[in-house]
Amino acid sequence: MNPDFLPSARPISRLIEELNKLPGIGPKSAQRLAYHLLQAPPERTRDLADAIMAVKQNLRLCSNCLNITDTDPCGICSDGTRDLTRICVVEEPIDILPLERTKKFRGLYHVLHGVISPGDGIKPEDLHIRELLERLDSGSIVEVILATNPNSEGEATSMYIQRLVSPLGIRVTRLARGLPFGGDLEYADDVTLCRALEGRQEMS
Amino acid sequence: MAARVYRTTGIIIKRYKFGEADRLLTIFTSDHGKVRAIAKGAMRPGSKLGGNVELLTHSQMMLARGRNLDIVTQAQALDTFLPMRDSLELMSCGFYLAELVDSFTEENVEDTELFDLLLDTLRRLTETGDGERMVRYFELRLLGQLGYTPQLHKCANCNRDLQPEPNYFNSSQGGVLCRECGYSDMSASTISVNAQKVLRLWQRSDSDTAGRVKLNSELAREIKGILRENVRYLLEKQLKSIEWLDRLAGDSKLNGDRATTGNSNGNQA
Numbered sequence: 060m061n062p063d064f065l066p067s068a069r070p071i072s073r074l075i076e077e078l079n080k081l082p083g084i085g086p087k088s089a090q091r092l093a094y095h096l097l098q099a100p101p102e103r104t105r106d107l108a109d110a111i112m113a114v115k116q117n118l119r120l121c122s123n124c125l126n127i128t129d130t131d132p133c134g135i136c137s138d139g140t141r142d143l144t145r146i147c148v149v150e151e152p153i154d155i156l157p158l159e160r161t162k163k164f165r166g167l168y169h170v171l172h173g174v175i176s177p178g179d180g181i182k183p184e185d186l187h188i189r190e191l192l193e194r195l196d197s198g199s200i201v202e203v204i205l206a207t208n209p210n211s212e213g214e215a216t217s218m219y220i221q222r223l224v225s226p227l228g229i230r231v232t233r234l235a236r237g238l239p240f241g242g243d244l245e246y247a248d249d250v251t252l253c254r255a256l257e258g259r260q261e262m263s
Numbered sequence: 264m265a266a267r268v269y270r271t272t273g274i275i276i277k278r279y280k281f282g283e284a285d286r287l288l289t290i291f292t293s294d295h296g297k298v299r300a301i302a303k304g305a306m307r308p309g310s311k312l313g314g315n316v317e318l319l320t321h322s323q324m325m326l327a328r329g330r331n332l333d334i335v336t337q338a339q340a341l342d343t344f345l346p347m348r349d350s351l352e353l354m355s356c357g358f359y360l361a362e363l364v365d366s367f368t369e370e371n372v373e374d375t376e377l378f379d380l381l382l383d384t385l386r387r388l389t390e391t392g393d394g395e396r397m398v399r400y401f402e403l404r405l406l407g408q409l410g411y412t413p414q415l416h417k418c419a420n421c422n423r424d425l426q427p428e429p430n431y432f433n434s435s436q437g438g439v440l441c442r443e444c445g446y447s448d449m450s451a452s453t454i455s456v457n458a459q460k461v462l463r464l465w466q467r468s469d470s471d472t473a474g475r476v477k478l479n480s481e482l483a484r485e486i487k488g489i490l491r492e493n494v495r496y497l498l499e500k501q502l503k504s505i506e507w508l509d510r511l512a513g514d515s516k517l518n519g520d521r522a523t524t525g526n527s528n529g530n531q532a
Contacts, residue, residue, distance in 0.1 A: 177359070177362075177503060177506075178277065178362045178365075180503035180504075180506075182506065182510075210317055211317060211357075212318075215351060215354050215358075218350075218351040218354075222351070239308035241309055243309075246311040248317070249314070249340050250317070250343045250348065251313075
């Protein structure tokens, strides 16, 4: 869009521009949202604005697992019913949601906030690996589950952490990599198939 | 007008998240040079593209020409270099090769020989598990392929035949300098007789022969220094993955780099 040409009043152009920066929101959606907000009752827009500000002002990282939280320690870390001897290592806070949905894992998490990516210059110090090692110092952890994404950077990060953690005598496991449910063998890639064969299990 | 859909084989050398579940790929193809394309939905677990367009995968692809970016319509991996993925060191060498190729090439400039060199190097890396030597060989051959062949037989300054003795190397002059020319050249570094021999051999041999050359650690370090400096000079920057490679090799101090003191555990791996 020509920056000098403003089809709408300046405040609305600004709103469109801001909305457009959000993931998944293209120029058309941004326009629709902006005009929708313009017509909505003032309380509604104020609620939205408050909610957005609250996210920025009240949220911080859990001092234990580095998940995003409004209480410190976070809800998972302070939940007395959870297994305090197992830590599941994930790349981003958002990765905790699908794992929690399974209700299969009752241990704690550790959020790295990224992956090692040599080509982008992202090094281990840029992640929260040291905090993980500090947590392991307590001696109460028996297992570290590596749940980084099954791609090149995720695998490299897992291999790197495994090297640091294994010498401590703690069991290190990696989430199984295999065929997705609802998938199709025909379209499976070789790496996935190889891993699926390696990790095959007896049916009982 | 060129066909709307075309078939090619290529190696994924870079990829970014794009939108919700798409990936923006940089593919170094055998017959169209470096191409950027979108792989739609590649990040979804059940995606047909998924693992077939993962970094450093050699794939056969169908691409549809788009206005700005091409779109990957089908992909089938030909080689995933699986053993490389199981080793942190080899995978890191792979990251470096990908960054090298990406940095030295322009989009849509066909270079089949460079593609073959990359593919061959990745295969060797996977088969032999010898990352270090293969990376050095690749650097030297890449320079040659791009027209920056280091001058190794005659002095790059006075053009006299080089004597079999320790000489000098200067990246900005494009090769080895004789003792007389190199002595007064402050930016030249010394190069041993053995290093000159290895580079000359590599310049004319295939990767199989190159992989059989024995290098002691001192010679390996010397050759690494020379080639890296040459690459850095040509690109006018240090590649990002170098620091990571050095840390893995545990030799960050030897290279005098500004190793961060942060995570000292990292070097004990």
